[in-house]
Amino acid sequence: MAWANYHTHSDFCDGTGCPEDYVESALVNDIVSLGFSSHCPVPVENDFSMPMARFDEYCKTIDVLKNKYSSRLEIYCGLEVDFVRDIDIAKDIDLSRLDYSIGSVHFLGREALMMNTSVDMRKEMLEDSINRDCSGSIKEAVEIYYNTMREMICTSDINIIGHLDIIKKNNKDNAFFNENDKWYRDLVIATLEAASKKNKIIEVNNGGITRKKIDTYYPSVWILEKCFEMNIPVTISSDAHSPSQLAAGFSETAKDLNDIGFKEIFILEQGKWVPKKFSSEGIEI
Ligand SMILES: [Zn+2]
Numbered sequence: 508m509a510w511a512n513y514h515t516h517s518d519f520c521d522g523t524g525c526p527e528d529y530v531e532s533a534l535v536n537d538i539v540s541l542g543f544s545s546h547c548p549v550p551v552e553n554d555f556s557m558p559m560a561r562f563d564e565y566c567k568t569i570d571v572l573k574n575k576y577s578s579r580l581e582i583y584c585g586l587e588v589d590f591v592r593d594i595d596i597a598k599d600i601d602l603s604r605l606d607y608s609i610g611s612v613h614f615l616g617r618e619a620l621m622m623n624t625s626v627d628m629r630k631e632m633l634e635d636s637i638n639r640d641c642s643g644s645i646k647e648a649v650e651i652y653y654n655t656m657r658e659m660i661c662t663s664d665i666n667i668i669g670h671l672d673i674i675k676k677n678n679k680d681n682a683f684f685n686e687n688d689k690w691y692r693d694l695v696i697a698t699l700e701a702a703s704k705k706n707k708i709i710e711v712n713n714g715g716i717t718r719k720k721i722d723t724y725y726p727s728v729w730i731l732e733k734c735f736e737m738n739i740p741v742t743i744s745s746d747a748h749s750p751s752q753l754a755a756g757f758s759e760t761a762k763d764l765n766d767i768g769f770k771e772i773f774i775l776e777q778g779k780w781v782p783k784k785f786s787s788e789g790i791e792i
């Protein structure tokens with residue numbers, strides 16, 4: 508039995524530890540297919556993205572590791588690419604150098620990116636962004652979030668949809684909205700329909716749980732149940748920012764997915780996305 512993870516940061520962006528530290532962690536955690544996904548360079552300085560000047564070094568570093576460890580595990584070079592409405596961030600990056608990409612929405616518009624107010628930071632930052640970028644309306648903020656994600660799904664070549672509902676990160680006790688409200692559910696369902704049509708993989712990201720930021724997956728279980736009904740492919744990911752987080756909680760996540768009904772998750776094998784049977788013990792290779 509084995510595991511795979513494609514949402515892996517490192518000291519090329521806001522993670523701790525160099526890529527080789529993550530490879531060493533992968534080897535002791537039975538990970539047989541490991542993808543690196545640094546935050547892609549963005550056209551404004553911040554403390555979490557990889558600087559554009561390091562992109563070449565990043566690709567070369569992962570290449571060296573691919574060769575060095577080729578007899579022990581498969582290693583892939585990816586990026587977590589930001590999608591922000593009205594800005595084509597991916598246009599400056601040579602995506603052909605990547606084996607795959609994760610598409611994520613962290614910002615509710617150009618101003619939010621420039622001011623570095625990501626939806627997954629502190630609650631006050633989300634409030635700042637709602638007031639400044641969304642006329643003070645949480646509903647408008649959520650609409651912008653999911654509309655940006657739908658546009659990403661429909662117009663880009665990303666393989667994996669990153670933390671689909673991270674807009675809920677600061678929504679403890681329904682502080683901003685109620686996931687049961689029809690308008691919210693309709694936005695999520697429209698996003699899933701686009702994902703299904705465009706054959707995107709949705710990651711089941713347990714990073715918020717293992718880092719004790721939130722007590723649910725991204726996305727929520729009710730959304731995963733819809734994914735199962737709609738036959739949308741899923742993969743398990745840790746969104747690791749340190750080597751010790753690489754496969755944290757995978758066994759519980761796999762069990763929860765089995766309980767929903769999922770029998771297969773998707774992994775990269777010899778460069779292709781393939782379904783694999785899995786249980787709480789791991790993936791059948
Ligand atoms: Zn992210």
Ligand SMILES: [Zn+2]
Pocket residue numbers: 514516587746
């Ligand atoms: Zn991430």
